[in-house]
Amino acid sequence: MSAIDSKLLSQLAPRDYDGKEAQAGLRFAAMAKLYHTQLVASSIAANLAWIMVLNKLTDDATRWAGPHIIDLADGKIVWLNVDAFETAFKAHFCAVDDKKAALSELVKLCKASHKLGTAKDYTANFNAIAARTPLSDEDKRARYVDGLPYKIQNEFAVTAHKVDTLEKAQKVALRMDQQLAERAEAMPKIKGWGRRGERVAADRRGPEKRSCFNCGEKGHIQRNCKKPPRGQQAAASTATPPNPTPSSNPSTSDELVALRSQLKELSDRIAAVSLAKEKEGF
Known part of the structure; x- marks a missing residue:
């Protein structure tokens, strides 16, 4: 050379x-x-x-x-x-830059899947992204389990499945996801029966089907009622006695006249006492 x-x-x-x-x-x-x-x-x-x-x-x-x-x-x-x-x-x-980007995507996927999505969608997205990362099989398994929706993670904790490989973890997660979906489909049928179902149905009635607790009329509820409260209505009915209906019986008429006289006398006494108290207060 x-x-x-x-x-x-x-x-x-x-x-x-x-x-x-x-x-x-x-x-x-x-x-x-x-x-x-x-x-x-x-x-x-x-x-x-x-x-x-x-x-x-x-x-x-x-x-x-x-x-x-x-x-x-x-x-x-x-x-x-x-x-x-x-x-x-x-x-x-x-491809190092792509691997870094894939790791970033994987972190975002795991965080987002805790509350949203199903294990089926999460698994498909995870496998597509994880294939572009330099992670080992053990790291992929750990990240996969950590990113599962919380409802699946809870099932993992309760059942204590042995998932020492990514393949096993995904198989168990998908089966649990299917079971939870079947339970969710059965729930509406259960709620439609019994007292709990009746209560839910009652709560969902519109205002036009409800009766006011205050006046008893339909179409509104108590807080929207324009009539006086029930206590005031009862007091008013007690203070002002109803007019007696005419009667052809003379003895009954005499008793009514006497009763009116007693009520007038009682009313006059009450008025006098009230006037005296007002003067004392003045």
Whole structure:
């Protein structure tokens, strides 16, 4: 290899990449293709050239590069060409932003599903989003259970089902969701019978079917009644006796005359006492 070749290679060598930013990963993949092509053109074996490329990966990216370096050192063909390398590299590193977005979507889904939705809808949405995340199966199971609607979580707590995998957790949750739906469908039939059902029906009657507790008339309730309260009506009826009906019996007429006289005398006494009290108060 000439001095010019060495200088060119150093210029083509990609910058170290830590696997964190997807945009930086795209630049690394593009430079790695050129770098590997130039290394092979300089009579360096293809596997050794790939090892030199992978040695530019640092930090978190080394976890992906490590197994590939071992395979390359053993003489295995990992990528048939630079395009195959680029595809594999982008699939792992350049989808990081999408994975972060998927995690954010998953958190929002779990929070929203506590009170709304069914386990069926939640499970379908969860699986679609979780497939785009880097979460392990155990993490997915834990997040799935935490995001279930509260009514399903309560059933989990009561029945104490063993759900050590995501598949088992989803199977149990869907069965519970179906059972709760069947109970909900049966509830209206139960409420329609007995005293509880009668009370609900009575509460739902419109104003036109109700009777006023004060006056007894239909079409309004007591608080909207325009007539005096029942106590005042009773007092008024007691203070003013009804006029007697005429009678042809002389003895009855005499008794009525005497009764009227007594009532007038009593009324005069009450008026005199009231007048005296007013004067004293004055």
